[in-house]
Amino acid sequence: MILAFDPCSEYRRHQHEIDSAIARVLNSGQVILGPEGACFEEEFAAYVGARYGVGVKSGTDALIVALRALGIGADDEVLTVANTAVPTVAAIRATGAIPRFVDVDPVTLLMDADHLQAAISSQTRCVVAVHLYGNPLDMQQIKAIAAPRGVPIVADCAQAHGAQFGGRHVGPDADIGCYSFYPTKNLGGFGDAGLCTTDDARLAAQMRRIRMYGFDGDRVAQCEGLCSRLDELQAAMLRVKLRHLDKVLLVRRRLAERYTHSLSESDFVLPATTPGGRHAYHQYVVRTSQRTTLMEELQRAQIGYGIHYPVPVHLMPAYAWLGYRPGDLPVTERAAEEVLSLPLHVGLSENEIRDVASVLRGAVQAVT
Numbered sequence: 615m616i617l618a619f620d621p622c623s624e625y626r627r628h629q630h631e632i633d634s635a636i637a638r639v640l641n642s643g644q645v646i647l648g649p650e651g652a653c654f655e656e657e658f659a660a661y662v663g664a665r666y667g668v669g670v671k672s673g674t675d676a677l678i679v680a681l682r683a684l685g686i687g688a689d690d691e692v693l694t695v696a697n698t699a700v701p702t703v704a705a706i707r708a709t710g711a712i713p714r715f716v717d718v719d720p721v722t723l724l725m726d727a728d729h730l731q732a733a734i735s736s737q738t739r740c741v742v743a744v745h746l747y748g749n750p751l752d753m754q755q756i757k758a759i760a761a762p763r764g765v766p767i768v769a770d771c772a773q774a775h776g777a778q779f780g781g782r783h784v785g786p787d788a789d790i791g792c793y794s795f796y797p798t799k800n801l802g803g804f805g806d807a808g809l810c811t812t813d814d815a816r817l818a819a820q821m822r823r824i825r826m827y828g829f830d831g832d833r834v835a836q837c838e839g840l841c842s843r844l845d846e847l848q849a850a851m852l853r854v855k856l857r858h859l860d861k862v863l864l865v866r867r868r869l870a871e872r873y874t875h876s877l878s879e880s881d882f883v884l885p886a887t888t889p890g891g892r893h894a895y896h897q898y899v900v901r902t903s904q905r906t907t908l909m910e911e912l913q914r915a916q917i918g919y920g921i922h923y924p925v926p927v928h929l930m931p932a933y934a935w936l937g938y939r940p941g942d943l944p945v946t947e948r949a950a951e952e953v954l955s956l957p958l959h960v961g962l963s964e965n966e967i968r969d970v971a972s973v974l975r976g977a978v979q980a981v982t
């Protein structure tokens with residue numbers, strides 16, 4: 615059996631450090647907004663090269679807090695992609711704003727700058743750009759379109775811890791970078807957690823207010839806020855895992871290279887890295903017109919897999935009221951029919967990668 619994700623492997627690897635981090639918090643008596651959270655904010659911001667980090671309760675909340683700090687609210691138009699996890703869009707809606715979708719590039723499956731250029735208008739209040747699968751988007755291209763109009767950019771980096779563009783981590787290249795530490799992520803907690811990064815002191819202060827009822831340290835709401843704090847236990851465990859993140863990324867990239875090597879002679883479309891970027895391989899996503907057959911073979915061989923994502927957000931029932939129809943975003947819609955995420959986590963061996971690749975190659979040969 616090969617798992618798509620193994621939640622225990624990293625815990626087992628760093629059990630002693632994680633157990634003592636938990637004990638440290640429990641013995642301190644400070645479980646919300648204490649020193650662990652403050653240190654993690656500083657350490658994570660330093661890791662990605664941002665001036666400020668603001669811990670929140672989840673990646674979804676990071677997006678909501680970021681958008682609200684930028685003043686995005688009811689009926690504001692926010693441009694984003696439909697080839698993403700639902701929370702990107704759910705977060706936009708949680709502010710009352712209206713998401714409008716632009717299609718993705720057929721090679722990278724990330725926001726297509728030409729489509730963004732065509733869609734942006736005087737109505738647009740924000741762009742939420744997604745570094746999907748750990749592949750970095752070229753933010754300079756996005757900025758060149760948004761900045762002259764004064765439109766801020768929020769980067770959804772939920773899948774992109776460790777992804778780099780032009781030698782720098784993604785996140786700080788947007789007005790606000792939003793991270794999720796959901797357990798499956800490259801840097802995953804043991805529960806929900808999230809964080810926003812920014813270089814702007816004013817935005818950082820506003821995000822700190824919003825995450826805690828709008829307080830400014832005075833129990834008086836200065837703005838309408840939420841309850842979205844990063845708790846000390848998650849922060850303490852994430853501090854341990856952050857120290858090992860570079861090793862995790864090394865393993866993920868090595869395993870991804872192994873897939874690429876083993877599948878290079880096949881008919882699959884293998885994941886592309888944006889030119890100038892360094893992929894963090896949160897997912898290793900191949901594209902194939904024979905997905906159903908492959909899924910059956912993987913199930914038979916007891917190999918886990920994922921589909922990210924089977925239905926693009928603009929065609930989900932929850933968002934039907936936005937008025938999109940099949941055919942509106944052709945590249946996104948085709949991707950939804952073809953993408954298949956292969957198992958990729960630090961608990962996997964190179965032999966297991968070879969086994970997965972050989973099951974896939976065998977399944978394709980049987981069909982052709």
Ligand SMILES: Cc1ncc(COP(=O)(O)O)c(C=O)c1O
Pocket residue numbers: 672673674675698699701702744746770772773794795796806807808
């Ligand atoms: C692209 C993307 N955005 C946002 C999120 C939301 O993160 P969370 O699950 O921590 O709320 C996720 C996580 O699934 C994601 O993959």
